Amino acid sequence: MHKRIVVLTGAGMSADSGLRTFRDADGLWEGHDVMEVASPHGFARNPELVLDFYNQRRKQLLEASPNAGHQALAKLEQYHSVSIITQNVDDLHERAGSKDVLHLHGELFKVRSTRGPEVMEWRKDLLLGDLCSDGFQLRPDIVWFGEEVPLLPKAAEITNSADILLIIGTSMQVYPAASLVHYAPPGIPIFFMDPKPNMSSSNFSNLEIIPERAAVGVPTLVERLIDTGT
Template identity: 65%
Template sequence: MKKNVVILTGAGMSAESGLNTFRDANGLWEGHDVMEVASPQGFSKNPELVLEFYNQRRRQLQQVSPNIAHKALVNLEERFKVTIITQNVDDLHERAGSSNVVHLHGELLKVRSTNGGQPIPWYNDLNLGNYCQNGHQLRPHIVWFGEEVPMMGKAKEITSMADFLIIIGTSMQVYPAASLIDFVPTQTPIFFIDPRPSIKSNPKRMLQVIPEKATKGVPIVVADLIHKAI
């Protein structure tokens, strides 16, 4: 039986593909109060601003490609059961070829009705007047600040069964996603890949920090795990 590799990815995973990140000084939210463009209150106050903000993100996403780190993770599927739990709303993991991706914070290339229901694929601009089949305005399929994270329960269950955990490009400061590390079994090896790691290596916890960008650190960890599995 294949062992479970669970991978947690954040903005640093996609930054090297050219996508702006939340935490960088020149990041995604510059020029906007985050609550104006990423909260139910902001959408209610100025829906046109919010829709255009995500239209710009959607256009940018379709102009970039998966990077070396995205592609390296796909190789793990040959020898392990791999689940990627990502805080990112892009589809770069899927485009690289990963077959099992859980999006905690929603998906940029999907929209849903403001009245609820299942998300649907959406690749063009989303504007006021774009309605669902029941006549309700469509909104980005994004988990905004103050909203419930519906995939969190599934993510906790997956993480609790990890034989290996790889954390890539995330500060582990954003909750509830950051709490997932607490659900990993005590003896599960953890690899933390980030150029500015917020935690230190801890041999007792089997925690190894790789202070590198994703495109350099991920291939190293993937090659190591595959070698050990041979």
């Protein structure tokens, strides 16, 4: 039976593709304090450091490939309606073939004006002096700490439409993204996959916890959803 499956993904989804985020080590992201490289204050204080940091992340992403978990979610679209809401700023879901992906926290391959609405594709290094059409400095199109998450209402609406909810590779500790689970319709099956799961089934009677890495657990879960729909 055709189901509407909504998937929330976080850092663990891309970990097996070699991409790390600050969640891996005490608030450090590739050796930097996240507030230095992922906040408006950090950008105002040292824009060159921040731009260089994201230039390195962009290069790293160009060398990364989707893992078996990304590919399995793309395969699931052949059998069910699948919407992915990701906290990740990489494009590995899209490269694997997923068609309906919402990036809550922005995208590494996009930049935007520091003062206006202009957003553009960007795969090379972004430097001080790279300006939008109105003459303002460009910045990574990333939602930094302390900034609003403009796509959150749309993400909540998508989550509210789910027949089945998958939560993969996210600690569900970073708000407001962590609040999305509460928009799921009451009683629907929820699968939570993480090597170190920190959700409790006592909070949700319909929660199944799968203590696996995404690249290992997602293909197995997808085959189950294809075969049985639950």
